[in-house]
Amino acid sequence: MSSEVSKASTTLPGRVEKVIHPHPSSGEPEKAQIAVEGADHLYREIRVPNRLTDANGKKVKLKEGAEVEVKIEAESVVTKTVPHHDDGVNPRP
Numbered sequence: 001m002s003s004e005v006s007k008a009s010t011t012l013p014g015r016v017e018k019v020i021h022p023h024p025s026s027g028e029p030e031k032a033q034i035a036v037e038g039a040d041h042l043y044r045e046i047r048v049p050n051r052l053t054d055a056n057g058k059k060v061k062l063k064e065g066a067e068v069e070v071k072i073e074a075e076s077v078v079t080k081t082v083p084h085h086d087d088g089v090n091p092r093p
Helices: none
Strands: 007-020 031-036 045-049 067-075
Touching: 031 067
Parallel strands: none
Antiparallel strands: 007 031, 007 067, 031 045
16 A cells, blocks of 8 residues: 555646746846646746756756646645536536
8 A cells, every 4th residue: 555645636738938047146046937738828827947857867957949747736635526517617508
């Protein structure tokens, strides 16, 4: 039996729109701006530090135009069950 708690999750496709280089004296990390498909227009872009680790443990960065996946996870105890017919869209009158 696994001791790991199961998590609810969804994965959305995205694309790196641009890589943002900080001012040299700011101390801020380089960031990748990602457009998340399926998000509301005004909230579709997120900016995250452009620091990843590949399968071999090597530090890598995203390139502009890269196709990515944005995964959202939550512990099952902070989610609620949705009726099968509820797809989040308002029903027709």
